[in-house]
Amino acid sequence: MPRPTARVLTLLELLQSGGTRTVAELADRLGVEGRTVRRYVGQLIDLDVPVESVRGRYGGYRLAPGYRLPPLMLSDDEALAVLLGLIAGRRAGLTTAGHTASETATAKIRRVLPKHLARRLDTLLESLSFTDQPRGFATPDTGVLLTLADAVRHGRPVSIRYTDRDGRRTERTLHAHGIVAHAGRWYVTGTDPEIGEDRTFRLDRIADARTLLGSFEAPVDSDPAHRMLSGFATAEYRHEVTLRIHGTVEQIRAHLPATVATLEEHEPAAGQDRATERWLRVELRAERLDWLPPVLASLDRPFVIERPDELRDLVTALADRLASYARQA
Structure with a gap:
């Protein structure tokens, strides 16, 4: 890809991240002068990308509100990074809804890769070996994972339906402090407000998660990974x-x-x-x-x-x- 064209796409990537970007900031990120930034903005406008000029002390450029961005565009390095990440995540069990989502995402990206890049990727995969053998992992439900992540971020209690290792099913309330990926499994760690103790649950054993009314404050020294590992060692x-x-x-x-x-x-x-x-x-x-x-x-x-x-x-x-x-x- 010609370098000026790559810089124009990088400019679009910066603008689509939201907010107003000053000319100085864009010039620094792109490694060009301010007048070159203005020329790149003009090229985006010529492509019907609605870039707005914002005047004033904190002025610069931004995308028009509500603009629907074009399809995702990746550089060669970015495409390889995404595909290798999907492959590694699938082998490590760090995927949701089984391997289907990871496999379909990989297939979609590979279909639109330029032929020269697809050949490079195939060459890499043919020469790549792993020291461990892929195992069957119990992956969490996507809806459960996203609900818990939202609860962690906003400090909202959740109700979960959980099946323990002995097959007992219970409904619990949890103040979730964080989600941890460990040894090919997903866990959520937090505090059970009814007993006031730290608890850790495997996400693949959670059948349902619902956000409840109210809020809570996570401990200042809350380190989800440390709390989970400590819980394993003292179980x-x-x-x-x-x-x-x-x-x-x-x-x-x-x-x-x-x-x-x-x-x-x-x-x-x-x-x-x-x-x-x-x-x-x-x-x-x-x-x-x-x-x-x-x-x-x-x-x-x-x-x-x-x-x-x-x-x-x-x-x-x-x-x-x-x-x-x-x-x-």
Whole structure:
């Protein structure tokens, strides 16, 4: 695409984002002089795009109110970015209404791509490999997702119909603080006003969401992702595990992330920094313990098991097996 034409389309993109743009602002964004901006505006007007001139101290250019913009136009780089984003999102499970919407959007964009760009994309996809295999994800309902997003933005309570992992169906009220995408699933986190506790719900288990009257103020320190991960690490499970591990925070978190365990961090002793190895207390909850001994072995740091005794027995059994394998000729 010739460079002046690309700049005219960029100008249209800037104007369609709304508001009045000064000549100085447009010139800076386009990398041209003010008189060139005026010439580009004239070209848009010649194409029947109703660009209005606004006079005064804060004057500049804007699109006429109510103007229906022409079809979306993407540069080569933008088209590739959109298509790769759709492909990556589909593999990661970050799509709604199954894969249908992502697939149809991809097909629509590919149909209108110039032949040379379509060939470049095909070449890229043929040479692209992923380290993980695509999995089947339970995607959320689009209407539920958008309703919750609107409730988060405007601080409105919502009523949701939820089915938990045991199949129990309940209707709940939630003060939603944020939506989090994690490990191929969508979650909403917030406060249950009836019990005054933080709760996290999987969006694919929400059958319906309705905005209620009223409003609420989200906590000042509300970090939806942090609250969700903390909730995962402290959820009720069959086994409660307490360890003391000698190492740095980074070494421990590489094997026991925040989604799995809580880490009691103390301020380093005088003369130490956070990169210094020291004894740290680690707590986690799990339905099963058999996965934990290999993790502790791979951590390769001194550790003490405070509870439960069953974990100590499993670690000893793993050590005995490894020792017997090493002795084999």
